[in-house]
Amino acid sequence: MPKAQETVLEIDLNALKHNFEHLKSRLNNNTKFMAVVKAFAYGSDACEIANYLQTLAVDYFAVAFVHEGVQLRKAGITKPILVLHPQAANFKILIDNCLEPNLYNAKILSEFIAIASAEKLHEYPVHIKFNTGLNRLGFSENDVDFIAEKLKETNAIIVKSIFSHLAASEDLNEKEFTINQIEKFKSIAKKVTQSLDYKPLLHICNTSGTLNYPEAHFDMVRSGIGLYGFGNSEKENKNFKPIGSLKTIISQIHTINKGESIGYNRAYKTDKLLKSATLPIGHADGIGRQYGKGKGYVIINNQKAYILGNVCMDMIMVDITNIICKEGDEVIVFGPNSTAENLAKTAHTISYELITAISQRVKRTFVGN
Structure with missing residues (x-):
């Protein structure tokens, strides 16, 4: 899969075909x-x-x-x-x-x-x-x-x-x-x-x-x-492949000193030195404010980076204190491994709400057939 260079929803048509064929396999021929x-x-x-x-x-x-x-x-x-x-x-x-x-x-x-x-x-x-x-x-x-x-x-x-x-x-x-x-x-x-x-x-x-x-x-x-790509149960989910991967990148990295705050309303205040990454995706793209304040997370270099403070309209800030990364690196919001269902659970909602909320301004790309 190509690495993201901007915020993009990557849609896997091979996964779509797999899901369709699995569902069809559960039916009679007629x-x-x-x-x-x-x-x-x-x-x-x-x-x-x-x-x-x-x-x-x-x-x-x-x-x-x-x-x-x-x-x-x-x-x-x-x-x-x-x-x-x-x-x-x-x-x-x-x-x-x-x-x-x-x-x-x-x-x-x-x-x-x-x-x-x-x-x-x-x-x-x-x-x-x-x-x-x-x-x-x-x-x-x-x-x-x-x-x-x-x-x-x-x-x-x-x-x-x-x-x-x-x-x-x-x-x-x-x-x-x-x-x-x-x-x-x-x-x-x-x-x-x-x-x-x-x-x-x-x-x-x-x-x-x-x-x-x-x-x-x-x-x-x-x-x-x-x-x-979702079967509504842990057992059935194993038979499906999520077709969408929401990806973005690190726009900027900050070192935040103890006692400083991050984002609107100073919703996160540091009690120690930390590093944050700013990502070009926010609630106008479908990542609602309910994912902020340490509830939701993204994946950077296979590690969870939790959202710091309030989600902004066009940006979120995440904690990368213990993650080796740099500006321009790819970020996975959700995908086949870290699924939309898992992210949705952090905000006490369901995958349906998260995936249907992805804004039309997010670029769509297609892989597979």
């Missing part, structure tokens, strides 16, 4: 695979990631919002794209870009049918989401008859899939709750399908569901965090 590339593909680069996954024969993509799907279409993605949280204001743009909406309540279903009818569409693909326990988005089981009636009244749309979302599939202490969700979904899907003269795809499993509940793979699974 189970489809939906790659979740919302939030810039979990903080990496949605267009590059999706284009590469398209070459690996992913069946579907999923994004959170319409504009994310539009970007993928502009980048050459031709596979179906599910928009997980569309808003009615963007329905015309969604249709113009052949995106497929998740319709999750009576209002959004009725409004989409209205615009699809006005556009004289025939059997436009939509997805119907049911709430089985996450209590976030989705129809309830009591809405099945209403949905059936709305669908009978129009041929403008066709239900491509029925789906739900597991609330705690990574937590085996919540196995009973998850199994109840799966059984509830089966019941709902059966009722909806009986009201149709065709069979939509069924899907409920996210990454952890895919790994922990093979009986619930149904027709398709959805994977986000697993593609990017």
Whole structure:
């Protein structure tokens, strides 16, 4: 791997391929695979990631919002794209870009049918989401008859899939709750399908569901965090390779005398002579203030260098008193060995939050295929 000469997020496409193939190996041959590339593909680069996954024969993509799907279409993605949280204001743009909406309540279903009818569409693909326990988005089981009636009244749309979302599939202490969700979904899907003269795809499993509940793979699974290298458990993490390495360099080294302070608000005051290194990365790049004051760390020449004082907008200062290094040396913020998950734990958060927070001003580079 080339040494960093500036702050850069290095994305390993070989690791992405490995993760995809591992997840696929857990499925039956006829189970489809939906790659979740919302939030810039979990903080990496949605267009590059999706284009590469398209070459690996992913069946579907999923994004959170319409504009994310539009970007993928502009980048050459031709596979179906599910928009997980569309808003009615963007329905015309969604249709113009052949995106497929998740319709999750009576209002959004009725409004989409209205615009699809006005556009004289025939059997436009939509997805119907049911709430089985996450209590976030989705129809309830009591809405099945209403949905059936709305669908009978129009041929403008066709239900491509029925789906739900597991609330705690990574937590085996919540196995009973998850199994109840799966059984509830089966019941709902059966009722909806009986009201149709065709069979939509069924899907409920996210990454952890895919790994922990093979009986619930149904027709398709959805994977986000697993593609990017995290299995949500120490056991499963061994089977994945984090695709992102956030690197930076040492801009300047200071010798700080006893009694001096470092950074804004004098948040760190020395009680002995120490050496600090200033790095060109800060909370505007995704390293939040919660990592400051000795909680978070970076890796310099295979040693941990803890963050001193408050994280600045564009810089952090780290303790290199016992590390042999020089200005211009490479610094690893996170990567395959010192992972984003480990760094996130120092701030009592999760890898998802850290990796999706990496600012778009951080340069992206690609290695591998």
